[in-house]
Amino acid sequence: MDFHKLSAFALARGIKAREYTSEQVLDHFLERTRRYNPALNAVVVLKEEQAREQARTADKAAEDGRDLGPLHGVPMTIKETWELEGWPTTAGHKGYQDHVSPRTAVAVQRLLDAGAIIFGKTNVPEFAGDLQSFNEIYGTTNNPWNTDLTPGGSSGGAAAALAAGLTPLELGSDIGGSIRTPAAFCGIYGLKTTSGLVPMRGHVPGTPGSVAKRDMGVGGPLARHLDDLEAELDLLSGPDDDMAPWQVNLPPASKKPLEEYRFATWLNDDWAPVDNEVLSGLVGFCDQLKSLGARLEDAQPEGLTLEKSHRLYYHLLGGVMSQGLPPKVRDRLAKLAGEEGDDYSHRFARGALQSHGEWLQKDEERAQLQRTWARFFEDHDLMICPVTNTLPFPHDQETSAMARTLTINGKEEPYLDVTVWAGVAMVVGLPAISFPVGFGDDGLPRAVQIIGPAWSEKTLIEVARQAQARLFPEGLPWPQLKESQDPI
Numbered sequence: 091m092d093f094h095k096l097s098a099f100a101l102a103r104g105i106k107a108r109e110y111t112s113e114q115v116l117d118h119f120l121e122r123t124r125r126y127n128p129a130l131n132a133v134v135v136l137k138e139e140q141a142r143e144q145a146r147t148a149d150k151a152a153e154d155g156r157d158l159g160p161l162h163g164v165p166m167t168i169k170e171t172w173e174l175e176g177w178p179t180t181a182g183h184k185g186y187q188d189h190v191s192p193r194t195a196v197a198v199q200r201l202l203d204a205g206a207i208i209f210g211k212t213n214v215p216e217f218a219g220d221l222q223s224f225n226e227i228y229g230t231t232n233n234p235w236n237t238d239l240t241p242g243g244s245s246g247g248a249a250a251a252l253a254a255g256l257t258p259l260e261l262g263s264d265i266g267g268s269i270r271t272p273a274a275f276c277g278i279y280g281l282k283t284t285s286g287l288v289p290m291r292g293h294v295p296g297t298p299g300s301v302a303k304r305d306m307g308v309g310g311p312l313a314r315h316l317d318d319l320e321a322e323l324d325l326l327s328g329p330d331d332d333m334a335p336w337q338v339n340l341p342p343a344s345k346k347p348l349e350e351y352r353f354a355t356w357l358n359d360d361w362a363p364v365d366n367e368v369l370s371g372l373v374g375f376c377d378q379l380k381s382l383g384a385r386l387e388d389a390q391p392e393g394l395t396l397e398k399s400h401r402l403y404y405h406l407l408g409g410v411m412s413q414g415l416p417p418k419v420r421d422r423l424a425k426l427a428g429e430e431g432d433d434y435s436h437r438f439a440r441g442a443l444q445s446h447g448e449w450l451q452k453d454e455e456r457a458q459l460q461r462t463w464a465r466f467f468e469d470h471d472l473m474i475c476p477v478t479n480t481l482p483f484p485h486d487q488e489t490s491a492m493a494r495t496l497t498i499n500g501k502e503e504p505y506l507d508v509t510v511w512a513g514v515a516m517v518v519g520l521p522a523i524s525f526p527v528g529f530g531d532d533g534l535p536r537a538v539q540i541i542g543p544a545w546s547e548k549t550l551i552e553v554a555r556q557a558q559a560r561l562f563p564e565g566l567p568w569p570q571l572k573e574s575q576d577p578i
Contacts, residue, residue: 094255112163159205182225195292212247242272267512274537285519371536408441
């Protein structure tokens with residue numbers, strides 16, 4: 091049986107009904123991992139025997155009529171940056187190579203409590219800090235649609251594993267497009283959640299064992315099925331354990347048809363141009379919406395430019411990413427911060443070394459911008475924009491991210507511009523969904539990002555669901571995978 095073609099929560103229902111066993115499902119995903127993972131290097135940590143023991147326990151529970159939860163006996167992987175007791179959690183950093191987690195992240199525990207079985211972890215860039223997924227510990231992850239290209243980052247291993255059918259469900263994290271960009275590059279669904287909706291305690295970075303709440307970064311689901319995306323969201327959502335008296339009740343999805351939505355569009359910008367191939371996919375999707383009768387208007391929040399949004403985002407991001415930097419690195423940043431210059435390295439240095447007072451000033455700017463977005467969504471339901479400015483690109487491990495460039499419409503642009511469109515939603519904490527809208531002549535997915543007001547995750551999923559019914563009525567396409575001649 092092709093278990094990889096079923097949704098994760100459908101698999102659980104079948105296991106509980108004893109139509110098949112958890113162990114059979116696990117064997118199926120392990121066999122696919124043996125055959126297809128060598129060409130992808132998406133799953134980088136495996137614990138087969140532990141997972142098999144847990145699968146047998148789940149099968150015994152089903153025999154006894156005990157329900158372990160909505161993910162009863164479903165084997166899955168998680169992004170390597172999430173702590174899981176007894177498993178390595180290195181974030182791809184050599185200094186953490188020997189770190190074995192003594193605890194489990196809150197979000198991961200919610201999946202385990204729902205009956206999930208973790209059989210592997212998926213690859214990331216070092217410190218989850220790149221739009222490529224490679225590191226000195228686990229190596230390079232390749233895109234299932236073209237293994238010469240990146241699957242994106244930092245949830246690149248997660249997205250590649252889902253696209254290839256090595257896992258039915260994943261848990262990602264996002265601070266610079268790390269859920270949305272891999273979803274776009276690999277042709278699956280990814281949801282960046284409203285800030286604070288999914289607990290981040292137990293995610294590396296921060297440092298292993300840290301309990302303080304970090305700024306901006308969020309957790310969220312990745313999936314091949316929108317029903318899975320929504321059901322996993324329901325499991326993950328809620329306050330951290332230290333705020334247990336609070337409850338989260340997300341607004342229900344708007345059930346109106348696509349033609350009744352008021353869509354704002356922001357498809358390109360002279361300050362950070364979008365590749366024409368990316369743009370053509372966006373325009374094609376918008377044309378389909380127009381043909382249904384939907385109202386589309388090229389519009390942005392009053393007074394907001396892409397440059398203003400990104401500069402605020404990147405300054406705040408610098409403060410987040412500077413946590414724990416060694417003195418020698420901080421000394422180099424101090425030299426950069428004092429120089430004239432406006433490239434990414436100088437901007438990062440100033441953000442990394444900002445005073446608390448300066449951060450408070452920037453935080454106030456963010457709060458004002460959040461109000462501007464709230465007013466904007468009084469007149470528009472949702473915003474359509476790019477996920478990023480480029481299609482999947484070749485691996486580049488020889489130069490630093492600050493020094494890299496990407497060719498956009500024949501012109502060399504700063505590599506870190508890949509985060510510009512992801513930062514639009516991130517800086518103000520808004521939810522955003524990434525989903526495929528077609529494929530180009532090159533065989534690569536084309537994707538769209540839709541941003542909604544705070545707490546509108548359910549509506550974003552519903553819009554994607556209606557779009558999928560027209561774009562991919564038989565489900566998301568599968569890549570042609572390279573089978574290993576010497577399976578692991």
